[in-house]
Amino acid sequence: MRLRNITGSREVIAESPYVVPEEKLPSCPGTWKHELFGNDRELFIEIGMGKGKFIYQMAKTHPEINFVGIEKYSSVLLRAIQKMEEEPLPNLKFIRMDAEDICQVFGEQEVDRIYLNFSDPWPKDRHAKRRLPSRQFLARYDGILKKDGIIEFKTDNRDLFDFALEELEPAGWKAEEVTFDLHHDERLMEGNVMTEYEEKFSSIGNPICKYIIYR
Numbered sequence: 001m002r003l004r005n006i007t008g009s010r011e012v013i014a015e016s017p018y019v020v021p022e023e024k025l026p027s028c029p030g031t032w033k034h035e036l037f038g039n040d041r042e043l044f045i046e047i048g049m050g051k052g053k054f055i056y057q058m059a060k061t062h063p064e065i066n067f068v069g070i071e072k073y074s075s076v077l078l079r080a081i082q083k084m085e086e087e088p089l090p091n092l093k094f095i096r097m098d099a100e101d102i103c104q105v106f107g108e109q110e111v112d113r114i115y116l117n118f119s120d121p122w123p124k125d126r127h128a129k130r131r132l133p134s135r136q137f138l139a140r141y142d143g144i145l146k147k148d149g150i151i152e153f154k155t156d157n158r159d160l161f162d163f164a165l166e167e168l169e170p171a172g173w174k175a176e177e178v179t180f181d182l183h184h185d186e187r188l189m190e191g192n193v194m195t196e197y198e199e200k201f202s203s204i205g206n207p208i209c210k211y212i213i214y215r
Contacts, residue, residue: 009074018084019077019094029144030107036093037066045070045106046115047099047132052080054117054195059092061193067092070099099132099140106144114141116153118197121160133164135171142172142215154182154210156201161209168213177212 013019020036033040042065046055049069059067069092071077077096084092097105119132129136133153141151151173155161161180168175179185182192183202188210194202202208 009078012081013074013077013096016081016084016094018081018088018092019096022097025095025105029103029105030110032068032106032110033066037091039066041066041091042112043068043110044113044115045111046117047102048072048116048119049080049094050076050118051196052077052083052094054115054193054198056080056083056089056092057193058115059089060087063089063091065091069094070097070102072096072098099137102140103143108143109146109149111144112146112149114145114149114151116151117195118155118157118201119153119160121155121157123159128163131160131163133160133167135167138167138171138173147215149214150176151213152210153213154195154198154208156197156206156208158207158209161211164211173213173215175211175213177210179211180207180209182208182210 014021032043044058044065045068047070049055049071052069055067055069069080071080071094074096077094080094095105116132122128122130128134131137145151153164165175165178177188179188182188198208
């Protein structure tokens, strides 16, 4: 999907107190909780957070947990900033960055949970390694996620979901939960927070797929 550039979005992001600029990232990976949140609570991150509806609601619902939302597109991140300006949350921070650099920002076993929601499917085969649930990215997550940590992935793209499931075994991951129709799974829907895309696609009848995986 081609994203429309919003004039001045990078300037707004650079000046926002809710976005961690590159020069103010923790002095070394592994110190997020103390340097930016001032506590030792669990750290949950969402990679590719879009406009931030999901992670904002999660942070609001769980003030006892630290959340970091990661988004590479300035025009989309701007929407999340606007939401924070209306009602700031002390346990939520944003970063504008490419997910490929995730291991340079978070330390070994620093993250307790990772969320992937409606990720770019990168449909061409030659771009498979760019898909966030690919084995290449699972290797990155393996480095930053605690040994008992989990990854939750949701999408309405069945081809991407099938690909994601096929990547688990060669990458050394196992599925704890798998559903091909989340919104008709009463147990897994308990406490489910919808993203903007989830609301849109489910409203037109698209089934939502989800997995929860571990090593």
